Amino acid sequence: MPVYKAPLRDMKFLLNEVFDYPAHYASLPSGENATPDIVDAILAECAKFSEQVLSPLYQSGDEEGCTLADGEVKTPSGYKEAYDQYVMGGWQGLSAPEEFGGHGLPASMGLLKQEMMGTANWPFSMYPGLSMGAMNTIYLHGSDEQKQTYLHPMTEGRWAGTMCLTEPQCGTDLGQVKTKAEPQADGSYKVTGTKIFISSGDHDLTENIVHIVLARLPEAPKGTRGISLFIVPKFLPNPDGGKGERNGVVCGSLEKKMGINASATCVLNFDDATGYLIGPENEGLECMFTFMNTARIGTAIQGVGPAELSYQWALAYARERRSMRSVSGKKDPDQVADRLIHHADVRRMLLTQKAIAEGGRAMLYDAARLADHMVEAHANGEPEKADQYDDKLGFLTPILKGFLTELGNEAANLGVQVFGGHGYIREHGMEQIVRDTRIATLYEGTTGIQALDLLGRKVLLMTQGGAVRNFTYRVANFARRQLTDKRLRPFGVELLKLTGQWNLLTVRLMLAARKDREMVSCAAHDFLMYSGYVTMAYMWARMAAVAQQKLRDGGEDSEAFYRSKLATAEFYYERLLPRAQAHASSMLSPSRNLMQTPAEELAFDI
Structure with a gap:
């Protein structure tokens, strides 16, 4: 049976190098005890429990x-x-208030715990x-x-x-x-x-x-x-x-x-x-949204977790299993066949899993900082400040839940594909990941519901496009700073194009919806997936920027780690991000191609 290994190196890369969680925690009253040493100790113990007890x-x-x-x-x-x-x-009280017996640590610590335990x-x-x-x-x-x-x-x-x-x-x-x-x-x-x-x-x-x-x-x-x-x-x-x-x-x-x-x-x-x-x-529904939003962010982990788990197991298999020869020549000449890892199509599947798992993790950790500020504002009796962070997090929540769980399903299926026929057999565990992951796109609101919440409620109704403008302003500011670096310039240029397109698509949908009420419903899924691919592109660019700086500085023991980050970022931009343009084209197509056939004509006698 394959085993789960907590990806602590990647987690710490995001926490310490990309998002500067030590400074973030130092700015929070609840982060007083979340020092780097304490955080590292908690992560290590959680990894041990996840690997040795839960897995x-x-x-x-x-x-x-x-x-x-x-x-x-x-x-x-x-x-x-x-x-x-x-x-x-004491894991249940990790982020709970001390007045009720908890440890009083920032809310994001609970997410880190949940990711490892949920993946295992x-x-x-x-x-x-x-x-x-x-x-x-x-x-x-x-x-x-x-x-x-x-x-x-x-x-x-x-x-x-x-x-x-x-x-x-x-x-x-x-x-x-x-x-x-x-x-x-x-x-x-x-x-x-x-x-x-x-x-x-x-x-x-x-x-x-x-x-x-x-x-x-x-x-x-x-x-x-x-x-x-x-x-x-x-x-x-x-x-x-x-x-x-x-x-x-x-x-x-x-x-x-x-x-x-x-x-x-x-x-x-x-x-x-x-x-x-x-x-x-x-007013029960309003109160229940507290629970539902918590659950939706938690469910987003079920996009990242299965991608990580399926990738770990598929990678281990691809490194050992032998089949055929590489089209570019023998890679293991002393063996009867080359390992799967040498075949380009297997690499495509593995890199897709890796890009989804690590890109999705970055999306979660970025949003978790907002959740920390929101919880802190509530605890300090600052409702207006809490609402501001809630609005920012509310825009990202349907993207996290809808997009990441859809990609988690894709990654889980790719894991079965890497195993071939063995992936379909229970003893290897790959088909279980697919079965367990499938529910994630359904509960706490299906992907279609998340899409309607994002486009219909958060973007058009509540903010008239303001939510997109605010987020893309942040992305564009980052992108401009990458234009002076030869390796990072392609990421920056592409992000600038996408931020402009995202705003333009929003305006066009807003105008189209005034004439055709069905447009919002018809375009919502494509809008959510487009938003997800662009948001993940932003995360990969941020990770690439840090990796490039670390390689430029030199003297690091993890040079291979940073080279891999840059390579995966390039893979994402060149192989996965182009999907966003298909969603852009589809979301602008008229609603009649979905709605013109009468309901009774969709059924055919056999």
Whole structure:
């Protein structure tokens, strides 16, 4: 079985050399203890836990899956012991506020942790990952009493959390939510309804599970304006903070899925379950967006993680497997055939995986700095400042989630292709990465929903193109500074062209939408993918600029590392970035080529 190796060298390159996280952390009150030595120690321990504890459970957990008996879910062998080690290590509270038992480190430290653990074993990492979103929601919108009751045990990892949105009749369209919440004399509510596709909805890892549930109050307005948010624990809390009597929420069944079999995806039945309102009445969706945005950024890791894991395993295979001779002549003349690594098409696939994994990681780390500032502003009671960072992060979030998960799927499939027929066989693990990754483009809003959020809401409706102008201004300023260096000039020139084109495309779509309302929906996917390719190009140019400077300075032990960075940047610009132009052309095509055929004529009798 292949093993996962945490890419610490690449992570530290981004943290210390590209984005200067030491200076970033020094500017944050929460970064006081995030010194370079402490960060390195945390990364090393997290890598050790991911490589030695989580990675060995990845394939066995998939084979065994979760089981349901008498309304209780059992996770695969080894998961409970691994989770206990996770709790003992204090990992759940890494970025949580100290007042609730956390370590109080910057939010981005949690992302670094999640990347390594998620790459090693995504199904396992979903259990504590969902809890983080629930904790953030309670922290930002809960009452003082709710914070005191739930955040301490959740920060310790003794209690877990979920988000309960989807119902049998509705997924993305939450205006159709039917779950009811009836007010009680004691201020609580009785919640009744069925929720489906609930990740980590039930399990045996923690003593309690805190469900964050969307439901409707009596006489609430129709649609999304009539949805409220509730805390519904599996076990009602005791006054002393322990778990009390069983609440009226039960796992009715486990979903039979394509992948992530070790992650319990549940149908939850709420039958007069006791719940507590969190946030204002009928503003549950606004509060839930805290959870959803946290989850969407977390899901973006499931684009980077599978690309990294599939690349590691495919690279190891390509270095050992022999097949045919290189078209340019024998590379291993003493052997019966040359290794796969010598064949150009295999190189194409491996470099595509590498460019996606490392470019996507850079996109995540760049956005994580904004998340740190946003969380800090909230904690300091600076709502206007928090909103400013939230707007910047909000523009990037659908790009991160939509674009990176689509490319993560591509990278996972390329890994199977490198293995050939062996990639289709379970024992090698490559097909599992494909199965596990496929869900990432679906949950927390499909790629199409992310695209509509980006173009329709963030770009056109909310900012009239301002979000693109602001981001491209930053990119263009960087690009101009690269024009004086012969090796970097092609990157700078191309970026300047793309920033102009991105703004022009935005204006053209804005004008077209005034005449044709379908244009936004028809162009959204191409606009998102174009935005993703340009954003990743910016990241690769930044990495190339640092690598070039390091090579120019000389005296580095990692010369090969920096040469590889420059070579991969050139590969990305010459082989992958041209895809953006296809998306640019497609997004401007008229909506009639999608909408002119009547719905009934799309079906044909066989």
